[in-house]
Amino acid sequence: MEKPASGTGVLTFHRCINYGSYWQARCLVEGLRSRGYPAVIVDHDSWRIRLAEWMCALRPVLPTPVPGTDYPLYALKLAKFVRTIASFQRSPRFDLDHPKVLDRFERVVVGSDEVWNLAHPWYGGCPLFFGVGIRARLVAYAASFGNYNASNGLDPIWADRLRAFDAISVRDQNSRDIIKNALGFEPELVLDPCLQFMPKPDGGWRGPVRPFVAVYGHNFSEAFGRAVRRWAESRGYLLLSLGYRNDWANRQWITAGPHDFAHAMARAAAVATNFFHGCAFALRYRKPFVCETSPYRATKIQNLMAWVNGQKHLVPPTAPPAAYDACLSEALDPNLLDRIELLRRKSDVYLDLALG
Structure with a gap:
């Protein structure tokens, strides 16, 4: 007998080597847990995207040249992110480029971050973030189209996929305008998880003593x-x-x-x-x-x-x-x-x- 779907999955960019991406994912999971929802990260993975993230992490200030002496420092920062991300409470891992039907959750919360940014250099246009293949109650929290401007409009194929969501909220007016123009209603504007919930870092302070x-x-x-x-x-x-x-x-x-x-x-x-x-x-x-x-x-x-x-x-x-x-x-x-x-x-x- 199949185990019934249960729990809450958070579908976001949890593997980005970026402080904001890490903390919006952690704050949303912990915030949902504090409200009684047993949330875990939906653990998608892709070697294509992982390679792109790691290459960007080693040269994050482009077009400014990176001094050769900085590469080991950025590599150590990358290693810290990889270790810290591994501590997330996650679902079984699956291949983002070849996902199977996602049906183990009662509900999936998509967001925060630029999950609908069609101009994103490696996540742009990924069907999973638009709910494709997810058999669960679909909720968007503080989702964003990032720098994909509302003046570009939204192709009907993406609009139709967003109609499958049971509830949609966004974190910026640009994303709100896109949804309104494409779907005919104004989604709720909500706070990014880092503003909605208090970030609670682990460990002690290892930085300077002086102000x-x-x-x-x-x-x-x-x-x-x-x-x-x-x-x-x-x-x-x-x-x-x-x-x-x-x-x-x-x-x-x-x-x-x-x-x-x-x-x-x-x-x-x-x-x-x-x-x-x-x-x-x-x-x-x-x-x-x-x-x-x-x-x-x-x-x-x-x-x-x-x-x-x-x-x-x-x-x-x-x-x-x-x-x-x-x-x-x-x-x-x-x-x-x-x-x-x-x-x-x-x-x-x-x-x-x-x-x-």
């Missing part, structure tokens, strides 16, 4: 680096670059693992970033922060900041020193924090209705 500013991202403009360094030096703060080389920072912690990253964001005096999850972690830990947008990430960062009323934290390279001072010196606006708390309650309501 520091967490620098998270790469390929910042020279003007941004100069402005942040000027501010940090005026206050005696160390600039600690997490996961990537930024020569304008005082210290390069390229080998920081996922838990080192979360500890650093929680302990930082302030955050300087150009990444979505740099903003998300700064908001979650209530840290002053400044963000420079980049073309690849502009849509999701600008959407997040507009949604929480945090636009002042986005600065152009031409911004005057006073703009950096305001972002990095002042505590987060109480109205911004109240807005996030309201959105957290709305996201809770969505989860209760979608999973119940």
Whole structure:
């Protein structure tokens, strides 16, 4: 007699060598478990994608050249991610490129991350993330189309697949517009799992003792680096670059693992970033922060900041020193924090209705 489907699977990009991807997966699984749903990661694997991830992890700051001395450091960071990802509670592994019918779960939660980004260099257009072959209640939580712009429209084949979902929520307005235009309804806007649930890193702090500013991202403009360094030096703060080389920072912690990253964001005096999850972690830990947008990430960062009323934290390279001072010196606006708390309650309501 076949064992009936049970439990909750979380289908996301859990093997990415990226702090945000790791933590959104972990926070969603732990958040669902805290609500009484025995969630595990749906453990898809692909040598094609794994090779692409590893090659990117060894040269993550392209088009900036990677110094030969940095390759061993990025390799150690990669090894830490592989070990940490292996600790996820997971389903039996299967081949993403040749999946069998997925029918062991009562429900599958697709998201967060850019699971529907048709422009993603190696995950783009993967049918599984659109529910193909899944025999379970399908729920999307904080799913995103990433930098795939709403103006491109959505081919009917993808729209038809999304109609199989019992509930859909997204984490940005661009994704909401795509769903509205293609399916004729506005999905719920919910918080990324790193904002919805508290990241809880393991282990202790292995970083600097002196106060520091967490620098998270790469390929910042020279003007941004100069402005942040000027501010940090005026206050005696160390600039600690997490996961990537930024020569304008005082210290390069390229080998920081996922838990080192979360500890650093929680302990930082302030955050300087150009990444979505740099903003998300700064908001979650209530840290002053400044963000420079980049073309690849502009849509999701600008959407997040507009949604929480945090636009002042986005600065152009031409911004005057006073703009950096305001972002990095002042505590987060109480109205911004109240807005996030309201959105957290709305996201809770969505989860209760979608999973119940």
